[in-house]
Amino acid sequence: MAVTDTIAAVATPPGIGGIGIIRISGPRALEIAQTLTGTDLEKGRALFRKFFDELSHPIDHGLCIYSQSPRSFTGEDVVEIQGHGGPILLDMLLERICALGARLARAGEFSERAFLNGKLDLAQAEAVADLIESGSRAAAKAAIRSLEGLFSSQVRHLVSELVNLRAYVEAALDFAEEEIDFLADSSIQDKLNSCQTCLDNLLKQAERGRILNDGLNVAIVGLPNAGKSSLLNYLAGYEVAIVTEIAGTTRDVLRENISLKGVPVRINDTAGLRDSDNPVEQEGIKRAWLEIDKADTILLLVDGSIGLTPDDEAIVDALTSANYYLIFSKSDLVSNQTKHPMSDYFISTRTGAGIDALIDLIVGKDSDYNMDNQTILARRRHVEALISAQENLYQARTIFDDTHSGELMAEDLRITQQHLNEITGEFTSDDLLGTIFSSFCIGK
Numbered sequence: 001m002a003v004t005d006t007i008a009a010v011a012t013p014p015g016i017g018g019i020g021i022i023r024i025s026g027p028r029a030l031e032i033a034q035t036l037t038g039t040d041l042e043k044g045r046a047l048f049r050k051f052f053d054e055l056s057h058p059i060d061h062g063l064c065i066y067s068q069s070p071r072s073f074t075g076e077d078v079v080e081i082q083g084h085g086g087p088i089l090l091d092m093l094l095e096r097i098c099a100l101g102a103r104l105a106r107a108g109e110f111s112e113r114a115f116l117n118g119k120l121d122l123a124q125a126e127a128v129a130d131l132i133e134s135g136s137r138a139a140a141k142a143a144i145r146s147l148e149g150l151f152s153s154q155v156r157h158l159v160s161e162l163v164n165l166r167a168y169v170e171a172a173l174d175f176a177e178e179e180i181d182f183l184a185d186s187s188i189q190d191k192l193n194s195c196q197t198c199l200d201n202l203l204k205q206a207e208r209g210r211i212l213n214d215g216l217n218v219a220i221v222g223l224p225n226a227g228k229s230s231l232l233n234y235l236a237g238y239e240v241a242i243v244t245e246i247a248g249t250t251r252d253v254l255r256e257n258i259s260l261k262g263v264p265v266r267i268n269d270t271a272g273l274r275d276s277d278n279p280v281e282q283e284g285i286k287r288a289w290l291e292i293d294k295a296d297t298i299l300l301l302v303d304g305s306i307g308l309t310p311d312d313e314a315i316v317d318a319l320t321s322a323n324y325y326l327i328f329s330k331s332d333l334v335s336n337q338t339k340h341p342m343s344d345y346f347i348s349t350r351t352g353a354g355i356d357a358l359i360d361l362i363v364g365k366d367s368d369y370n371m372d373n374q375t376i377l378a379r380r381r382h383v384e385a386l387i388s389a390q391e392n393l394y395q396a397r398t399i400f401d402d403t404h405s406g407e408l409m410a411e412d413l414r415i416t417q418q419h420l421n422e423i424t425g426e427f428t429s430d431d432l433l434g435t436i437f438s439s440f441c442i443g444k
């Protein structure tokens, strides 16, 4: 896509600061900046200049940096004007720049141009936004790895393995009479295995990266009085929720963002699940079920001083997600802690017993989310594309095992590759691109 117009935006955050930066990108960027300053600019040099209005009165002064196409962030001619950081001043400068022929950039338009000009792939462009917005050091470190292309190169490696496999399958189709040899050949299984392992690993990594980016969504659920709000308070380190011995205390979902071993976690405490005639409580219970649907991990709390009751079992039966842990509370009240065979953990928010193990359970032992320096940052979109790729690859294998039809298998492999290409943007609809870039900030 040929981009012909020149865009401009304030790249520094709104408000007052020492310096305010305006970025101009496009074929007329240099000409506009030269008219603004009344002087010539040199590529790659920061030059001190005055910025003039249409009557040649100075608006401000500061540095001008010209990066010549294609050696710039967007791949186009880019000029950065660094003036003082006042909103009125920057408005006046931007207005002047637009009067000289630029137009206001849309949110994310600089990054979009960088993508369209091949300076970054889509996953890297997303990593720019995620790096800026990262909510923890671990997320920032992972985002820079993705920005530098670690995630994309892993996707490309997988794609190249897949291309290899596809070439092999399609070559066999071209020589139909020899297809029998090809089918008997174990190397097709080896290649399939290798793709599958690679994809499984990448999905695991992307899922970790996604959680680092979004935070792990944990729902605490269970019968009234199980000790859910007490657990929220304990993990948050202060009294977020009201705790009483009256069953049905919590109604609204109470959310708290905390960090467990460096992993951002959002804890959602919910209303106790039971049949109720009270419309307020009913609404709370309805919301609790919605949280269950959205959660990455569900902590199903059971009052350990009572033990597992039929009502608890009914909740277990109603949980459709396998991603829940049964946690027995109030271990301090139980002298002989015979663990229920179904219980994963026994905790007490009175004594703190079992909480460390519970945290390990939530974020993983050794906190796998940020311990290794290979962790990349990923988005839900990437995880979904990898899951679709995994399903198609699995289908390719099943079809091959069941029917030995190279043709059907080839089609599934083609779709698998398409899903992978969605991640880096080699196969992405314009609508999706629009959605992704419009969520970026202006000036990025």
Ligand SMILES: Nc1nc2c(ncn2[C@@H]2O[C@H](COP(=O)(O)OP(=O)(O)OP(=O)(O)O)[C@@H](O)[C@H]2O)c(=O)[nH]1
Pocket: 223, 224, 225, 226, 227, 228, 229, 230, 231, 242, 243, 244, 245, 246, 247, 248, 249, 250, 251, 270, 271, 272, 273, 329, 330, 331, 332, 333, 347, 348, 349, 350, 351
């Ligand atoms: N001894 C002991 N009591 C606890 C523990 N955890 C909670 N409790 C008590 O159990 C009662 C209920 O606790 P909550 O945290 O309000 O329980 P909940 O599951 O949020 O209850 P609802 O909001 O009504 O659904 C309170 O009296 C708490 O003090 C614990 O570990 N040990």
Ligand SMILES: [Mg+2]
Pocket: 228, 229, 230, 241, 242, 249, 250, 269, 270, 272
């Ligand atoms: Mg509660």
